Amino acid sequence: MATVGSSTIGIFEAKTRLSEIVRLVESGEEFTITVRGQAKAKVVPVRAHRPVRSPEEIEAAYQRLRNPRIEGISHEQIRAAIEEGRP
Numbered sequence: 001m002a003t004v005g006s007s008t009i010g011i012f013e014a015k016t017r018l019s020e021i022v023r024l025v026e027s028g029e030e031f032t033i034t035v036r037g038q039a040k041a042k043v044v045p046v047r048a049h050r051p052v053r054s055p056e057e058i059e060a061a062y063q064r065l066r067n068p069r070i071e072g073i074s075h076e077q078i079r080a081a082i083e084e085g086r087p
Contacts, residue, residue, distance in 0.1 A: 009021070
């Protein structure tokens with residue numbers, strides 16, 4: 001297999017050594033998989049993509065969704081426009 005510092009690996013070798021590659025990736029290494037010398041895929045560690053939110057932040061976001069505000073237009077104006085369009 002490629003040495004620890006190497007980040008490029010052929011697809012056949014990647015297939016036969018997948019478990020080892022995953023262990024190395026877990027420790028932070030990244031690999032580019034090649035097919036006939038051309039880069040085709042990248043294997044990288046999974047990163048947390050969503051920050052952990054506090055209950056207060058979740059409640060504030062929920063309230064913003066329930067009570068959207070459009071700058072310059074009051075809630076009453078929005079309600080009137082909705083009612084005006086109803087038969």
